[in-house]
Amino acid sequence: MSGRSSSRARGGAAPRAGAPAPGVRALSRAPLTARGLAAVLLGVGLLVAANTLGRIELVVFGLTLLLLTTAAFVTLRLAGRVTDVERTLSTDVASVGGISQVRAMLVLSARPVPGGRWHDALPPALRAVVTEDEPNGPIGDLPPGGRGVLPVSYAVMGMKRGRHAIGPLETAAIDPFGLARRRASAGGRTPVTIVPAVVPLRALPGAPGATGGAQATTDRHGQGADNLIPRPYAPGDSMRRIHWRASAHHGSFMVREEERETTPRAIVVFDRGARRWSPDAARGDDEGFEAAVTLVVSATWSLVRDGYAVEVMDSDGAPISLVETQDDRRELLVTFASVGPRGEDTLDRLPTGIGNWASAPVILVTGRLTGEDVAGLAPVATQASRAVLLSVDPRGDALERAARQGWHAARLGTDIEAGWLAATRPDDDTPAFGSRAFAADAFDLRPDSGSGGGHGRR
Numbered sequence: 335m336s337g338r339s340s341s342r343a344r345g346g347a348a349p350r351a352g353a354p355a356p357g358v359r360a361l362s363r364a365p366l367t368a369r370g371l372a373a374v375l376l377g378v379g380l381l382v383a384a385n386t387l388g389r390i391e392l393v394v395f396g397l398t399l400l401l402l403t404t405a406a407f408v409t410l411r412l413a414g415r416v417t418d419v420e421r422t423l424s425t426d427v428a429s430v431g432g433i434s435q436v437r438a439m440l441v442l443s444a445r446p447v448p449g450g451r452w453h454d455a456l457p458p459a460l461r462a463v464v465t466e467d468e469p470n471g472p473i474g475d476l477p478p479g480g481r482g483v484l485p486v487s488y489a490v491m492g493m494k495r496g497r498h499a500i501g502p503l504e505t506a507a508i509d510p511f512g513l514a515r516r517r518a519s520a521g522g523r524t525p526v527t528i529v530p531a532v533v534p535l536r537a538l539p540g541a542p543g544a545t546g547g548a549q550a551t552t553d554r555h556g557q558g559a560d561n562l563i564p565r566p567y568a569p570g571d572s573m574r575r576i577h578w579r580a581s582a583h584h585g586s587f588m589v590r591e592e593e594r595e596t597t598p599r600a601i602v603v604f605d606r607g608a609r610r611w612s613p614d615a616a617r618g619d620d621e622g623f624e625a626a627v628t629l630v631v632s633a634t635w636s637l638v639r640d641g642y643a644v645e646v647m648d649s650d651g652a653p654i655s656l657v658e659t660q661d662d663r664r665e666l667l668v669t670f671a672s673v674g675p676r677g678e679d680t681l682d683r684l685p686t687g688i689g690n691w692a693s694a695p696v697i698l699v700t701g702r703l704t705g706e707d708v709a710g711l712a713p714v715a716t717q718a719s720r721a722v723l724l725s726v727d728p729r730g731d732a733l734e735r736a737a738r739q740g741w742h743a744a745r746l747g748t749d750i751e752a753g754w755l756a757a758t759r760p761d762d763d764t765p766a767f768g769s770r771a772f773a774a775d776a777f778d779l780r781p782d783s784g785s786g787g788g789h790g791r792r
Contacts, residue, residue: 365407370513373399406513414445414481416452419503419521427668428492430531430628433463436472436500440484440520449478450507450515452486459494459528476505492528494618495627495671499523529667530628533750535636538695538720538758542598542641564588597658599694600642601718604630605649607679610701610727615675621748622726623675626699629724629750631670633697635663642695649700650680651687685713695720699746702727708735715740722757 366374380396383389424435440452454472456462462471472488501523507516564580567587580588604626608616615623630646634657637644643658646666654673655666680687681700688696696718698711703725715721715736723736724746736743744756 365515366403367508367512367515369511370403370406370515373403373513377403402511403513406509406511410448410507410509410514410516412445413507413509413516414443414447415507415516415518416440416447416476416484416503416505416520417443419501421500421521421524423526426664427671428460428490428526428528429667430492430495430528432492432531434490434492435487436490437485437487438503440476440486440503442481442484444481446479446481447476448507448509450476450505452476452503452505454488454503455501456490457498457500457526459492459496459498460490460500460526461493463489463491465489476507478510495528495530495624496618497525497527497672499525527668527671529671530624530631532635532667533628533632535632535751535754536759537636537640538600538722540720541637541695564590597643598641600637600644600697601688601694602630602634602637602644602646602697603649603684603688603699604646604654604673605681605684605698605700606673606676607649607681607701608675608677609679610681610703611675615701618674622701622746625746625748625750625753626701626724626726627670627673629746629753630699631667632750633699633754634666637695637697638663647687648676648680649687649698650678650683651689681707682710684711688714688717693717693719695722697722697724698741699724701725702729703732703736704729705732705735708732708739708741711736711741712739724753724757 364371377396377399380392380399384392384396418441420439420441422437424437425432428434436454438454452474456472464471468488470488472490474486477484501521502519503521504517504519507518508514564577564584565588566584567576567589571589575589577588577590611623612620614620618624634644634646634655638657638659643656645653646655646657647653655662655669657663657666684698696714698714698721700707700723703723711723716739721741723733723741723743725732725743726746728743728745733743733745742757742760744753744760746753
């Protein structure tokens with residue numbers, strides 16, 4: 335896939351999701367059209383009438399209709415057809431709620447195509463979007479006498495994350511008299527990765543991006559960045575590192591000491607234990623689990639935007655993704671296109687799983703949460719520089735107990751930004767971006783050959 339998606343379809347009209355056009359009925363599997371069926375019935379009726387009435391002209395008319403229909407059927411089988419399909423999408427990966435343009439090249443055989451219709455099969459995870467320029471969605475006409483290559487396009491909206499496929503393309507060709515029909519499949523299935531939507535979130539209080547910085551300074555020294563700190567000359571220092579201006583100022587030799595800069599770290603923990611989610615989560619039908627996935631990727635993107643390098647891990651410390659650059663963010667989305675619950679419950683291992691990252695901000699996203707679960711999370715809240723807990727299904731006083739331990743806790747619903755603000759800025763009721771999800775390309779997600787989208791000839 336290449337290019338970028340647009341929140342508005344070609345032609346300038348706001349897209350609206352719609353059902354396939356009525357023309358899909360033209361792709362009937364019947365070998366005869368209504369006209370052809372009527373011709374056969376009439377021909378048979380004329381032969382029966384001729385036998386009853388003894389009229390030779392009725393025999394001629396009946397045989398003519400039957401022979402004409404038979405000739406149309408045979409001619410149609412020998413006529414040209416669509417032999418191959420090459421599809422591309424306007425985005426490197428499709429996203430939930432995002433609009434993508436599907437462009438296809440229908441390769442026609444050397445013999446002229448007699449006409450008919452084409453229909454590209456869409457998975458339930460993609461919905462056709464009707465626009466002024468493309469009112470029929472993934473359905474169109476095959477021009478009579480056409481040959482060579484026929485370019486077509488239509489718009490789709492991602493409805494459900496995961497790895498899916500478009501196709502195959504089905505065609506229904508009709509003879510010039512409109513008597514017979516030939517239905518066939520062309521090309522194969524083009525894989526499409528639909529990634530979670532990304533919601534822009536407010537920065538954590540005290541985040542580097544919130545204060546205008548993106549890096550923190552450590553006490554490690556050596557051949558590093560550009561921050562030069564002169565220090566007194568010591569035996570063994572290279573003469574090439576003497577800082578002459580500082581030496582003149584201090585009246586003694588001073589050498590350059592480069593102070594390294596390092597990116598501050600943050601942790602996002604996604605508790606995927608199956609017992610914390612409904613059985614529908616494994617099929618992608620649990621709204622709570624999907625909201626948690628959106629929150630995880632959105633929080634990670636926002637933390638990276640604000641200057642953090644983010645470790646996304648499971649509740650036992652098993653790494654899911656390390657996100658430091660824009661390319662890493664793209665890979666994160668592709669990874670989370672197919673993330674689901676797992677059988678083992680490991681939330682009680684979180685204090686030991688975090689390890690050396692304990693001084694970083696910790697964002698914990700979980701499903702069902704009880705007071706007993708919270709009791710084992712106290713060490714994380716005390717060691718993290720800021721501990722944020724979002725639960726889709728908190729039970730009893732779990733959130734209150736978490737708050738007493740030092741967690742900034744809140745319930746996570748379908749409004750991702752509201753849940754984030756409730757946990758990170760409970761006293762701030764001013765929304766920053768508006769409560770709506772954005773397609774991944776709203777964050778300048780550039781195409782990448784290593785992404786999970788599909789393209790090429792099928």
